[in-house]
Amino acid sequence: MSIISEITKDSVLNYIATEGKRIDGRGFDDYREIKVEKGFIKSAEGSALVSIGKTKVLVGVKVDPAEPFSDRPGEGIISTNAELLPLAYKEFETGPPNEDSIELARVVDRGIRSADIIDTASLKINEEKVWGIFIDIYVLDYDGNLMDAAALAAMAALTEAYIPKYDEQNKKVIRDRAQGKPLPLRGIVTECTFAKMGGKIMIDPCLEEEMAMEGRLTIGIMDKYVVSGQKAEQAAFTQEELFACIDKAFAKHETLKKLAMG
Amino acid sequence: MKLLLKVSKVNFMGGKSDVPLLVDGKRCDGRRVDEMRPITVSVGVLEKAIGSAYVELGNNKVIAGVYGPKECIPKHHSDPYRAIVKARYTMAPFSTDEHGRAGPNRRSTELSKVIRHVFENLIFLEVYPRTQIEIYMEVLQADGSTRCAAINAASVALANAGIQVRDLVAAVSVGKVENQVILDLKREEDNFGQSDMPIAFASRNKEVLLYQMDGKLTREEMEKAFGMARNAADLIFEKQREALKAAYAKDGAVIEEQG
Numbered sequence: 001m002s003i004i005s006e007i008t009k010d011s012v013l014n015y016i017a018t019e020g021k022r023i024d025g026r027g028f029d030d031y032r033e034i035k036v037e038k039g040f041i042k043s044a045e046g047s048a049l050v051s052i053g054k055t056k057v058l059v060g061v062k063v064d065p066a067e068p069f070s071d072r073p074g075e076g077i078i079s080t081n082a083e084l085l086p087l088a089y090k091e092f093e094t095g096p097p098n099e100d101s102i103e104l105a106r107v108v109d110r111g112i113r114s115a116d117i118i119d120t121a122s123l124k125i126n127e128e129k130v131w132g133i134f135i136d137i138y139v140l141d142y143d144g145n146l147m148d149a150a151a152l153a154a155m156a157a158l159t160e161a162y163i164p165k166y167d168e169q170n171k172k173v174i175r176d177r178a179q180g181k182p183l184p185l186r187g188i189v190t191e192c193t194f195a196k197m198g199g200k201i202m203i204d205p206c207l208e209e210e211m212a213m214e215g216r217l218t219i220g221i222m223d224k225y226v227v228s229g230q231k232a233e234q235a236a237f238t239q240e241e242l243f244a245c246i247d248k249a250f251a252k253h254e255t256l257k258k259l260a261m262g
Numbered sequence: 263m264k265l266l267l268k269v270s271k272v273n274f275m276g277g278k279s280d281v282p283l284l285v286d287g288k289r290c291d292g293r294r295v296d297e298m299r300p301i302t303v304s305v306g307v308l309e310k311a312i313g314s315a316y317v318e319l320g321n322n323k324v325i326a327g328v329y330g331p332k333e334c335i336p337k338h339h340s341d342p343y344r345a346i347v348k349a350r351y352t353m354a355p356f357s358t359d360e361h362g363r364a365g366p367n368r369r370s371t372e373l374s375k376v377i378r379h380v381f382e383n384l385i386f387l388e389v390y391p392r393t394q395i396e397i398y399m400e401v402l403q404a405d406g407s408t409r410c411a412a413i414n415a416a417s418v419a420l421a422n423a424g425i426q427v428r429d430l431v432a433a434v435s436v437g438k439v440e441n442q443v444i445l446d447l448k449r450e451e452d453n454f455g456q457s458d459m460p461i462a463f464a465s466r467n468k469e470v471l472l473y474q475m476d477g478k479l480t481r482e483e484m485e486k487a488f489g490m491a492r493n494a495a496d497l498i499f500e501k502q503r504e505a506l507k508a509a510y511a512k513d514g515a516v517i518e519e520q521g
Contacts, residue, residue, distance in 0.1 A: 097368075099375040106372050114457070114476035217473070226484055229459065229475030233377070234382045236469035239488055246481060 005211045012212035017197040023209065028202040029248060036152065037261050038160045044162025045175070046183065050153035053206060054067035054090075056141035059153035061161045063183070065125055065173060066132030076123025076130045080109035082137035082150065089142035105137060107230045111189040111220035115227040118158070119184040125166050132159075133183070143207040147218045147230075148256075155260040158183060173196045189227055190256035192249035193218045196235050203248065217242065219249035264394055274454040279454035284440040298434065298446040298494045303414065303501045305422050305509035311398075313423025313507070317415040320448055321405035328423040339394070344387035349378035349397045351412050357404040360422035366395035373409050380413060380462055380471040395425060406449040407435040410460050413472065418502050420510065422467075431471055433462035436487035443483050445490045459487060463490035463495040 014022050022028065030051030041047035046061035066077055082105035084092040097105070106126045112118065112135070123131040135157070137150045162180040174180075195205035196215035205213055215235030220228030226246060231237060237245075281290045284430065299320030308314035311327035319325075334340035355362045366374070381397055397420065399412035410433035417431045437447045439455040452458050454484045457477025464471055479487065 097490055099371050102368050102371045103375055103474055106368065110476045114478065116478075120423070224480055225478040226475065226481065227478055230376070231470065231473040233379050236464060236471050237473070238467075238469050239492075242470055242473065243481075243485070246484065250481070 007066075008208050009212040012208050013088055013198045017201055017217045018246075022202060024206060026202075028200060031148075031252075032206065034045075034152070034259055036156050036258075038262055045164065045180075046157040048153045048156035048160070048235040050149050050156065051141075052145055052204060054141060055141035056139075056147040057146065057153045058138040058140055059150065059156075059157040060136050060138070061106045061157045061183075062134040063161065063163055064132050064134060064135070065129045065166065067128070068130040073122075074121070074124045074130065075130045076120040076134070078109070078113060078116070078118060078120065079132060080105045080112070080135040080137070080138065080154070082108070083089055084098055084139050084142070084146075088139045092139075092142065095144055103230075103232070104139075104146055104150055107147055107190070107218055107220075107228065108137065108154050110230075111137070111151060111191055112154065112158070115187060115189045115220070115222040115225070117187045117189060117222070117239075118186050119186060122184050123163070126168065129166075131163055133158075142207065144210045145193050145204050147193045148191050148204060151189070151220070152260055154254060155188060155190070156262060158185060159188070163235050187222050188257045188260050189220050189222045190249075190253050190260065191218055191220045191228070192245070192252050194245045194248070194255070196237065196241070201241060201245065203252070217245050219246055221249050221253045223253075226236075272516065274464070276364040279450050281450060283451060284442055284444075284454060289439070289444065291448060293446075295442050295444045296490050298491075298497060299448065301414070301498060303418055303500050303505035305418055305505045306364060311419070311423075313407040313419045313421070313425070315415045315418035315422060317411050317418075319407065319411040319414070319446070321403060322401070322408055322411040323403040323409065324399060324401050324411040324415050326397065326399045326412065328395065328397050328416070328419045329424065330395035330423075331425070332396075334392065334394045338392055338463035340392045343391055345385065345393045345395050347378050347382050347385065347387070347395050347397065349374050349381060349399070349416075350408060351396075351399045352403070353401040353404055353408065357401050357408075376474065377409065377413060377416070377470055380431055381416065381420065382425045383471055384417070384429055384431055385420065385465070387426065389426050405453040406447045407460065410435050410462070413462050414498055414502065418505060421472060421506055428464070430465040430499055430502050431462050432465065432495040432502065433460060433472060434491050434494040434498065435460040436491045438483060438487075443479075443490065444485045445494055457483075459484075459491075459493045461488070463492065465495075466498050468492055468495070 040049040042062035045063040161183040195213040313328040413433035438457040459475040462472035
């Protein structure tokens with residue numbers, strides 16, 4: 001860990017210990033301002049640009065003909081990838097996905113997949129082809145809490161995504177929203193991320209808080225269900241702390257859901 | 263086949279199991295909902311590794327080896343105040359029905375990261391500054407809950423390596439089939455069930471060191487699942503301690519467990 005991040009860590013922890021407050025003055029259960037802009041990318045079948053505070057994440061959803069998995073014939077496929085772009089942060093490097101971008105993509109994917117919100121059975125094109133839903137997470141500006149920004153951007157992009165028309169005669173995809181149909185969605189998943197440090201647990205960590213963070217917990221919710229979970233970093237959570245986070249994730253669900261639906 | 267009629271055909275995770283997952287309270291391998299598969303733990307199974315362990319959990323076969331503390335490679339990764347931990351969880355290409363590709367993939371990369379965090383919590387890192395501790399977990403035969411079996415093996419391998427740790431860790435999966443909460447998912451229950459939730463507990467205070475989850479569970483189901491997992495963790499700790507004691511009592515020494 002660099003000397004700057006050691007100092008940042010100390011000041012974040014000191015502020016919590018002496019003032020009982022977060023470094024940016026927020027309450028422990030408060031998100032930073034969240035903005036969602038849908039349809040930002042016209043070349044994608046669905047897209048959304050989400051900012052949480054100064055964190056900025058763009059998600060593009062492409063819908064392309066694809067081969068189904070051999071054990072799921074006739075079912076559409078979902079694929080999620082995340083890029084921590086080098087322009088987003090000084091420590092993001094070029095090259096193949098690392099464990100952080102893989103974790104980000106897989107946690108977002110897990111929420112969408114396990115809540116079963118995309119009706120993959122309805123994505124058959126013909127006997128050979130199905131529609132593939134390709135969700136690409138582009139991190140543009142990193143100021144903490146990529147999980148929630150990416151999950152919200154992915155969800156918002158899916159709500160406005162369309163399935164293009166397939167011209168069977170010419171074997172061509174007609175990428176015209178007016179001729180397509182909306183992507184069939186069954187619900188909205190929302191993810192809430194909590195950071196544990198200095199004996200406190202707070203929602204939506206900013207970058208300085210992530211530097212001081214001892215433990216991280218992400219909870220995915222759809223209506224009355226917990227649909228995904230991921231704990232990371234060293235610190236342990238007691239069962240009580242974990243369920244308190246689940247309750248808070250339930251409490252934030254409606255607000256985040258409205259933001260995703262826009 | 264009157265019994266089979268009771269089995270619902272709807273499986274939300276997609277696809278259908280060839281075998282019914284729950285019939286009259288019995289699971290596809292005959293277990294009760296809250297019954298763990300047999301688990302065996304052996305210590306010191308490798309010659310060259312500093313510490314090692316082998317775990318069988320049902321049909322899972324997992325071997326763990328620990329190297330270190332040793333010099334950091336590359337050197338600029340080293341931390342002047344504490345050891346760094348490298349953890350690698352991989353599945354052998356022959357461990358599943360279909361041939362897999364050898365080495366790490368996206369899934370194993372993610373799991374290796376969160377498993378590393380478990381052991382960063384357990385090891386007294388500040389005792390070994392500027393070094394690295396390597397934990398390798400190889401799944402040789404897979405039948406669901408492989409990351410749990412891997413963590414259970416690695417915990418014992420670390421102790422066997424003589425590396426100072428705060429505690430043992432036990433991991434077990436809980437989930438849901440046919441709307442029933444179940445303990446220790448085997449492959450079919452993971453693939454075709456409604457949820458999979460691996461949890462790792464520290465031995466003494468039962469704090470949660472690893473928690474992952476997919477599927478759909480209500481809050482009530484989660485609480486029930488946690489209860490089952492905590493009980494199972496106690497059983498695993500017992501097996502781990504027995505295995506460690508057996509390994510060190512070989513020379514005829516009497517081992518008294520402390521506090």
